Amino acid sequence: MDDKTIIDSSLRTVEWKDNKVIMIDQTQLPNELVFVEYDDFNQVANAIKTLIVRGAPAIGVSGAFGLALASLQSKATTKEELLSDLKNARKILFATRPTAVNLGWGLEKIMNIAKTGETVEQIKDLVISTAKKMADEDIEINKAMGKNGSVLFDDNDTIMTHCNAGALATVAYGTALGVIRAARESGKNVKVIATETRPIQQGSRLTAFELKHDGFDVSLVPDTAVGYSMANGLVNKVVVGADRIVKTGHVFNKIGTYQVATMAKQHGIPFYVAAPLSTIDLKTKAEDVIIEMRNGTEVTGIGEKKTAPDDIGVINPAFDMTPPELISGIITEKGVATAPYEESIPKLFEANN
Numbered sequence: 001m002d003d004k005t006i007i008d009s010s011l012r013t014v015e016w017k018d019n020k021v022i023m024i025d026q027t028q029l030p031n032e033l034v035f036v037e038y039d040d041f042n043q044v045a046n047a048i049k050t051l052i053v054r055g056a057p058a059i060g061v062s063g064a065f066g067l068a069l070a071s072l073q074s075k076a077t078t079k080e081e082l083l084s085d086l087k088n089a090r091k092i093l094f095a096t097r098p099t100a101v102n103l104g105w106g107l108e109k110i111m112n113i114a115k116t117g118e119t120v121e122q123i124k125d126l127v128i129s130t131a132k133k134m135a136d137e138d139i140e141i142n143k144a145m146g147k148n149g150s151v152l153f154d155d156n157d158t159i160m161t162h163c164n165a166g167a168l169a170t171v172a173y174g175t176a177l178g179v180i181r182a183a184r185e186s187g188k189n190v191k192v193i194a195t196e197t198r199p200i201q202q203g204s205r206l207t208a209f210e211l212k213h214d215g216f217d218v219s220l221v222p223d224t225a226v227g228y229s230m231a232n233g234l235v236n237k238v239v240v241g242a243d244r245i246v247k248t249g250h251v252f253n254k255i256g257t258y259q260v261a262t263m264a265k266q267h268g269i270p271f272y273v274a275a276p277l278s279t280i281d282l283k284t285k286a287e288d289v290i291i292e293m294r295n296g297t298e299v300t301g302i303g304e305k306k307t308a309p310d311d312i313g314v315i316n317p318a319f320d321m322t323p324p325e326l327i328s329g330i331i332t333e334k335g336v337a338t339a340p341y342e343e344s345i346p347k348l349f350e351a352n353n
């Protein structure tokens with residue numbers, strides 16, 4: 001591991017360099033820090049699908065970079081031909097993962113800007129510069145979110161988090177972990193308990209990795225020890241990220257979040273969600289959100305090792321829904337929304353105009 005620190009944003013999960021997309025291959029962590037380099041949008045689509053890059057804000061920016069590559073790959077000589085090539089790439093990128101709204105948000109933003117260009121060259125420049133700007137803005141947004149959320153945490157808090165809503169789920173700094181980083185930067189001594197997050201262990205592979213790397217006091221617990229940790233006074237606040245938040249305040253996040261929130265309620269522990277406005281979907285109703293179902297082999301084995309009998313039925317949802325009554329506040333770059341969310345969430349967007 002080199003000495004670049006994740007906390008000061010010098011290490012980016014995904015970036016644009018010399019007309020290529022560079023990503024940290026998250027499937028290799030925590031064993032090796034491997035960078036992959038892509039010049040084809042199909043490779044980016046595959047990276048999103050296979051979790052080389054993952055986390056809602058990171059896949060939003062990756063989708064935008066995918067379209068930037070598609071614009072360079074296009075042999076179009078007219079605006080119409082280029083827009084049609086981009087539309088085709090958008091479809092392939094969009095089909096990779098259904099639950100995080102940021103992917104569609106990033107793709108839409110690029111498609112809209114592309115339409116404003118007059119010439120093929122102008123469109124390519126616009127698409128690339130907008131995607132790069134989105135990556136830079138992601139870090140600023142995370143820092144603003146961190147500042148807004150850090151006031152909710154106190155000196156000597158032990159904060160539980162689930163999955164990875166950290167630097168690795170964004171371009172840098174993180175959403176939920178951005179709040180924890182900001183709390184530390186404001187002088188508070190905070191400890192973290194990270195859940196393992198089965199089946200693919202973003203908590204142990206990524207959250208524990210990046211927090212330890214940045215010098216936090218972080219302990220890992222199996223997902224099954226959430227109740228134990230809370231009942232025994234080991235945790236006094238929770239903060240998680242989100243893949244989609246609808247306007248009623250229902251939060252879609254990594255599978256197991258609902259259990260953590262329910263346990264927090266049972267023990268009177270504040271449960272916060274940190275996410276940028278790009279994760280808020282004002283259009284879709286909670287019951288219409290698609291929950292990604294993943295391959296059963298993630299559950300029947302750990303890595304290469306088989307841990308279940310052959311031909312067993314498996315239910316492997318990647319996300320679950322936490323209802324608003326379990327949520328103490330939704331931290332965004334524009335402020336903290338509290339119940340009733342149907343009133344407070346739209347206000348965040350007014351503040352954005």
Ligand SMILES: CSC[C@@H](O)[C@@H](O)C(=O)COP(=O)(O)O
Nearest residue numbers: 054055056164165169241242254
């Ligand atoms: C900041 S992304 C939201 C996270 O809290 C979390 O659910 C997550 O890591 C996303 O899931 P993943 O399946 O790893 O892409």
